[in-house]
Amino acid sequence: MKTSVFLGTVAAATLMAGAGMADTLADVKARGELNCGVNTGLVGFAAPDANGNWTGFDVDICKAVAAAVLGDASKVKYVPTTGQTRFTALSSGEVDLLARNSTWTFSRDTDLKLDFIGVNYYDGQGFMVRKDLGVTSAKELEGATVCIQTGTTTELNLADYFKANNMTYQPVNIDSNAEGEQQYMAGACDAYTTDASGLAATRAAFADPENHIILPEIISKEPLGPAVRHGDNNWGDIVRWTLYALIAAEEYGITSANIEELTSSSQNPEVQRLLGVTDDLGAMIGLDKEWAKRAIMASGNYGEIFAANIGEQTPIGLARGLNAQWTQGGLMYAMPFR
Structure with a gap:
């Protein structure tokens, strides 16, 4: 010893x-x-x-x-x-x-x-959806497909949030914001989740930013x-x-x-x-x-x-x-x- x-x-x-x-x-x-x-x-x-x-x-x-x-x-x-x-x-x-x-x-x-x-x-994690999806709250995303970057805190926060609210979701795994934007715009997912600042930056690059909304819920602390x-x-x-x-x-x-x-x-x-x-x-x-x-x-x-x-x-x-x-x-x- x-x-x-x-x-x-x-x-x-x-x-x-x-x-x-x-x-x-x-x-x-x-x-x-x-x-x-x-x-x-x-x-x-x-x-x-x-x-x-x-x-x-x-x-x-x-x-x-x-x-x-x-x-x-x-x-x-x-x-x-x-x-x-x-x-x-x-x-x-x-x-x-x-x-x-x-x-x-x-x-x-x-x-x-x-x-x-x-x-x-x-910062804090949020959700972005198309306006024509008709969703105004993250709590209306039951069963949604969600684009999520792997290897991030957002991946864990997403699971915690849906579990806490007794909801289910289908993750669409992505490696980068560029891929997330591409998949989201192609309709591969109903919602894109990341830091709210990242969502604002991503939406600003769209040709039609007015057709996409960032839902009001902030579900985490992201310093x-x-x-x-x-x-x-x-x-x-x-x-x-x-x-x-x-x-x-x-x-x-x-x-x-x-x-x-x-x-x-x-x-x-x-x-x-x-x-x-x-x-x-x-x-x-x-x-x-x-x-x-x-x-x-x-x-x-x-x-x-x-x-x-x-x-x-x-x-x-x-x-x-x-x-x-x-x-x-x-x-x-x-x-x-x-």
Whole structure:
């Protein structure tokens, strides 16, 4: 018994030592490029145009991290991942960061050994149907065929919801949002279920969005956020505080348009620390003084990123809701920069 305990201790120490040796920051700097795992294509969140240029709400997180670490928001290699391949791509080292509308859950955090560094979108699962189906509530979907992405929390939530409401359904399994859209439009399923934000993005891409409705029920909590590998705390800190920099910038009124002016004129101590005017917070995570300033300049503050990609003036048309600043009744709250 003593021998097995000793060997177990040695094995644990070896694993901890291996984890401690991880240095993603050094790898990214040496490579000169950030490998960022994104969706295979979800308009508003992450999608390439005809020339292969990626844009979107999650893409701007990748750009902010690249700007903070490499000094150039364009130094990103976007790696498309599906619901089934995304976590393997991260754990295997294929990507340095996963910014792909992924839900933070207990098992993903612990069993998959991922570290979710924050929430960039508070979401919930919903249902979309054709208007001519005549359904106005998810509780009217008894016996429906439902398109569902495998390897996702939505798959489990769907089963829970129908069981709790004593209803039956027939799943139509899909691997990506593009396939889900195709199957749904071809009539292979009565309803499509995924995060409500994803439904809004999908519907916006339809030629006839007015003929499709998102039902009122939200059946789950889906806190979406970027993730990194477990065991490299410094890299996790860099990505975490880059996200917080974007959120804090909105709170303090720092925008892509006025950031230079505020760098020289703001008397707010928090703003001065954030923009690298005073203190040297970057040194604590292996970066320079202006890392956060560059992150904000990449695509703007959190509010600017939201408005440009998925806000009410875009085809996606999402209201801020829970994703408003904490000062405006929402949940967006950056930890203090001090």
